[in-house]
Amino acid sequence: MGHHHEFHPAPEQFKPSDSLRRILMGMMGVGVLAIAFGLFTNPDRFWANFLLNNWYFMGLGLMGTLFLAIQSASNAGWSAGFKRIPEAMAGYLPVAYVGMGVLLLALIFHWNHLYHWAVEGIADPSSHHYDEIIAEKVAYLNVPFMVGRVLVIFALWYLFTRAMRRNSLLEDEIGGVKMLKRNKTISVIFLPVFAVSWAMSSWDWLMSLDAHWYSTIFWVYQFAASWVTAISVITLTVILLRRAGYLKMVTDNHLHDLGKFMFAFSIFWTYIWISQYLLIFYANIPEETIYFQERFEHFEFLFLFNIVINFLTPFFLLMTRGSKRNDGLMLSVALVIIIGKWIDLYLGIMPGTLGAKAGIGFIEIGMFIGFAGLFGWVLVKGLSAVSLVPAKHPFLKEFAHHEVL
Amino acid sequence: MSKHYIIGVFGDEEPLLEAVKEVRASGTRIHEVYTPFPVHGLDELLGYKRSRLPKAAFLFGCLGFTLAITMQTWMLGIDWPMNIGGKPALAWPDFVPVSFELTVLITALGMVGTYLVACDFIPGNEAKMPDLRVTSDKFCMAIERDGTNAAAVTSLLNKLGAEEVHEKELEL
Numbered sequence: 206m207g208h209h210h211e212f213h214p215a216p217e218q219f220k221p222s223d224s225l226r227r228i229l230m231g232m233m234g235v236g237v238l239a240i241a242f243g244l245f246t247n248p249d250r251f252w253a254n255f256l257l258n259n260w261y262f263m264g265l266g267l268m269g270t271l272f273l274a275i276q277s278a279s280n281a282g283w284s285a286g287f288k289r290i291p292e293a294m295a296g297y298l299p300v301a302y303v304g305m306g307v308l309l310l311a312l313i314f315h316w317n318h319l320y321h322w323a324v325e326g327i328a329d330p331s332s333h334h335y336d337e338i339i340a341e342k343v344a345y346l347n348v349p350f351m352v353g354r355v356l357v358i359f360a361l362w363y364l365f366t367r368a369m370r371r372n373s374l375l376e377d378e379i380g381g382v383k384m385l386k387r388n389k390t391i392s393v394i395f396l397p398v399f400a401v402s403w404a405m406s407s408w409d410w411l412m413s414l415d416a417h418w419y420s421t422i423f424w425v426y427q428f429a430a431s432w433v434t435a436i437s438v439i440t441l442t443v444i445l446l447r448r449a450g451y452l453k454m455v456t457d458n459h460l461h462d463l464g465k466f467m468f469a470f471s472i473f474w475t476y477i478w479i480s481q482y483l484l485i486f487y488a489n490i491p492e493e494t495i496y497f498q499e500r501f502e503h504f505e506f507l508f509l510f511n512i513v514i515n516f517l518t519p520f521f522l523l524m525t526r527g528s529k530r531n532d533g534l535m536l537s538v539a540l541v542i543i544i545g546k547w548i549d550l551y552l553g554i555m556p557g558t559l560g561a562k563a564g565i566g567f568i569e570i571g572m573f574i575g576f577a578g579l580f581g582w583v584l585v586k587g588l589s590a591v592s593l594v595p596a597k598h599p600f601l602k603e604f605a606h607h608e609v610l
Numbered sequence: 611m612s613k614h615y616i617i618g619v620f621g622d623e624e625p626l627l628e629a630v631k632e633v634r635a636s637g638t639r640i641h642e643v644y645t646p647f648p649v650h651g652l653d654e655l656l657g658y659k660r661s662r663l664p665k666a667a668f669l670f671g672c673l674g675f676t677l678a679i680t681m682q683t684w685m686l687g688i689d690w691p692m693n694i695g696g697k698p699a700l701a702w703p704d705f706v707p708v709s710f711e712l713t714v715l716i717t718a719l720g721m722v723g724t725y726l727v728a729c730d731f732i733p734g735n736e737a738k739m740p741d742l743r744v745t746s747d748k749f750c751m752a753i754e755r756d757g758t759n760a761a762a763v764t765s766l767l768n769k770l771g772a773e774e775v776h777e778k779e780l781e782l
Contacts, residue, residue, distance in 0.1 A: 479706050486703045489695050526664065608650060 212602045216377075216592035217451055221585045229582045236575010243568040250568050252317040253558040256308060257550055258576035260410055261434075263301030264427075265580065268435030269294030270366045271399055274392035277369070277385075282603030283462055286454045288595060290442045292373060293587025294435065295366045297580055302359050305410075309352055319558055322346040322416040338417050338492075346416060351409055358402040365395045373595060380597035403428055414557035418496045420485070426477045427553075433470035434546040437539035440467060442584065444532050444539075451593055454605045457530040461609040464529025467538060471519040475512070499556040503563065507552055514545035547573055612781040614755035615641065617740045618767035618774075619748050623649045625771035626749040630655045632770055633751070638763055641752045641782060644744040666724045667717050674716025678709040738782050748773075752782055 243251030269291035276284045311317050318324070321339070326332025328340040339346065369388050376384035404424035412423045420426075440463045446452045485493045500508045518541050528534050555563035595601065620626040623645070630652065633640055640656060682705050686692070691699035726732060740750045753763055755777060767775045 479703070483703050483706060486697075486701075487695065489697070524668070526660075610653075 212605070214454065214594055214596045214601050214605070216596045217453070217594045219446070219451055219585075219589045219593045221589055222449075225585065229578045229585065232574050232578025233582065234575075234578075235571050236578060239568050239571025239575055243572065247568065248317070249559060249562070250564075251572075252311065252319055253554055253563070254569055254572045255304065256319060256410065256558075257547075257554050258572055259301055259304035259308065260554075261431075261547065261550055261573075262297060262576050262580045263305060264431035265435050265438055266295050266297035266301055267362055267399075267403070268431050269296075269439075270298075270362065270369065270395070271432070272435060272439065273369055273373075273388075274365075274395045274399070277388045277392040278396060280389070280600075282600035283459060283607045284604070285598045285600040286594060286604040287439070287443050287452060287459070288373065288598070289588060289591065289593055290439050290446075290584075291435075292370050293584045293590075294438065295370065296587035297583045298359075298363055298366055300579065300583055302363075305355070305359070308410075309355060313348055313352065320413055320416070322413060323348055336417075342416065346413055354405060355409065358406055361398055361402060365391060365398070369395075374591060377592060377595055377597055382599050385599050411553055414554060415496060417492060420481055420493075420496075422477060422481050426474075426481055429470060429474040429477045430546050430549050433467060433474055434543060436463065436466045436470060437542040437546075439463065440535055441539040441543070442588075444536050446588075446593070447532070454594065454601075456607070457532075458607050458609045459604075460532060460535055461526070461529045462607075464523055464535055464538075467519060467535075467542065468523040468529070471516060471523075471542065475516040475520075478512070478516075496556075499560065500552060503561050504552055504556060507548055511545070511549055511552060514541060515549060518545070612779050614777060614779050615740060615782060616753045616755050616758070616760060616763050616767070616775065616777055618751040618753070618770075618772040619741060619743070619776075620751070620771065621748065621773050623652075623749060626751065627651060627655060629751065629767065629770035629772065633753070633763075633766065636766060638753060638758055638766075641754050644739055644741070644750040644752070646744055646746055646748070649749075663721060663724060663728070667721050670720030670724075671713050671717040673720070674713040675709055677716065678712035679705065681712075682708055740778060740780065740782060 240251065240255075243254065272284075272291040273288060273295070275281075276288065308319075312320060312323055315323070315325075321327070321336075322342065323346075324334050326334040327336050328343040329335055330337075330340075368391050372384040372388045372391070407424040407427040411427060412419060440460070443452060443455060443460070443463065447455050482497065485497060519538050522534060522538050522541075523529055551565075551569070598604075618629065620629065626643070626645070627649065630640065630643065634655070634657070643652060643656060645652070683700060686704075687700045693699075697704075730738070739745070740752050741748060744750050751767070751772075760777070764775045
C-alpha cells in the first residue's frame with residue numbers, strides 16, 4: 206500500500222511427488238489398456254476416440270499459447286506469476302502432433318473411415334461412392350491439401366510457442382523488459398495467425414466429419430469450448446500447486462479472476478451454442494437441421510445434459526463473489542467443465558462417425574483417462590523443468606499486489 | 611439535516627489510512643472519508659460491509675427473466691398464436707434472445723437505479739462533500755462532533771498528520 210518494501214521474489218522449484226507420478230502413470234496405463242481393447246474389439250470406436258482425445262488435448266496445449274499471447278498483448282500483470290502453467294500446457298503440442306500425425310497417416314492410407322470425404326471416387330460421377338454435395342467441396346476437402354495445411358499450421362503453432370517459451374526463460378536470466386516487449390510483438394502477430402489457423406483446423410478435423418453440413422460459427426464454438434477448458438485446467442493446476450505449498454504469491458484475488466474467466470466463457474460457450482442452434486432451428490433447412498436431428502435421435506440425453514453441465518452448473522455455482530474465491534468450489538467447477546467439455550466434443554464427433562453405434566464404455570472413459578494422464582505427465586515435466594515463478598518478470602510485483610474488489 | 615462535523619484534511623493516502631486505523635482504535639466513530647480516487651484497503655479499515663448491490667442485481671435479473679417469459683408466452687401462445695415456419699407457437703429456442711436481453715436490461719437498469727438511490731445520487735441533488743478539494747488532491751475525514759470529545763479528536767487528528775482540522779456545520 207505504497208510503502209516501499211523491497212520486492213525480491215524467490216524462484217520456486219516444483220518437485221512432483223512420487224504418488225503424483227504413480228497416479229499419472231496409472232492413468233496412462235489405463236489408457237494403453239483402453240486403446241488395446243478398442244483396437245481389438247471395435248477399431249471404429251477406437252479411431253473416433255483417438256481423434257476426440259487428440260483434438261481435446263491439442264486444443265488445451267494451443268490454448269496455453271493463446272493464453273500467454275493474450276496476456277502478453279494486453280500487458281496483463283494479474284497472470285504473470287502463474288504463466289509457467291500455460292507455458293507447460295503448450296509443451297504438450299509436440300506430443301499432440303504425434304497423435305495427429307497418426308490420424309493423418311490413417312487418412313492417407315485409409316486405415317479408418319472417419320472422414321467420408323476421403324473415400325476414393327467421392328467426386329467421380331462414375332463411381333458408386335459418388336456424392337454430389339461433397340464433389341462440390343473437393344477443392345478444399347482433399348487429402349493432399351488437408352495434409353499440407355495441417356503441416357503448415359502445426360509448424361506455425363510450434364514456432365510461435367517455442368519462441369515465446371524461449372524468451373520467457375531468457376527473461377529469468379537477464380531480467381528487464383526486453384523479452385517482455387519481444388514476446389508482445391510475437392503475441393500480436395500470433396493472434397490473427399491463431400484465429401485463421403484454428404478456424405481451418407476445426408473445419409478440417411471436426412466439421413468435415415459431417416461433410417455435407419457446415420456452420421460458419423462452428424470454429425468459434427470449438428474455440429469457446431477449448432478456451433474455457435484451458436482456463437479450467439490452469440485453475441485446477443493453480444489450486445493443486447497452491448495446496449502442495451507452491452505458488453506462494455497466488456492469492457484468492459487471482460483465483461477470483463480465473464473464476465470470472467471460467468464463468469464468463471461458460472456463458473460465451475452457451476451464447477455460441479444457442480447462436481448455432483437457433484439459426485438452424487429457425488431456418489429449418491433440411492441439410493442444416495440434419496446435424497441436430499442426428500444428435501436428438503441417438504444422443505438425446507447427452508445433448509440436453511450438455512447444457513446442464515456446461516452452462517447451468519458453472520453459471521449458478523460461480524455466480525457469487527465468494528464462490529470464485531473458494532478454492533474447493535473452484536476446483537470442483539473446473540473438473541465439471543473439464544468433463545463437460547469432453548461430453549460436448551463427444552457430441553461433436555460421435556454422431557458423424559459412429560452414429561447409433563456410439564456409446565460410452567471402457568474405451569471412451571479409459572482413453573480419456575489415459576490421455577489426461579499423458580497430458581498431466583507432460584504438464585508436470587514442463588513445470589518441474591524450470592522455476593515455477595518467473596522471478597524476473599517485470600509485472601511480478603503488480604501480480605503480487607493484485608487485488609479484486 | 612445539517613450537523614457539526616470535525617473535518618480532518620490529509621494530503622496523502624498513507625497518513626489517511628494510518629489515521630483511520632488510529633481514530634477507530636481510539637473508539638471514535640468516523641462518519642465518512644472522502645477521497646479524490648479509490649484508495650485500496652480503505653473500505654476494510656473503515657469496517658464497511660460488502661455492498662448488497664449484487665443481490666439486488668440477481669433479483670432484478672430474475673424479474674427481467676420472468677417478465678420476458680411471461681410476455682412472450684402471453685403474446686405468442688395466448689393472445690396471438692402464429693404459425694412461423696411450421697414451428698409450434700411456444701418454441702423455446704425463439705425465447706432465448708428476448709429473455710436474455712430483457713434479463714440484462716432489467717438487471718442493468720435496476721442496478722443503476724438501486725445504486726443511485728442507495729448512494730443518494732439522485733440527479734439534481736446537491737453533492738455532499740465537506741470540502742471541494744476532495745475532488746482534486748485532498749483527503750477528508752469527517753467525524754460527528756456531538757458525542758465526542760472534540761478537543762481530543764482534533765489533537766489526535768493533528769498528531770496523526772492532518773494538514774488542517776476544522777469544524778463545520780453542514781449536511782453530509
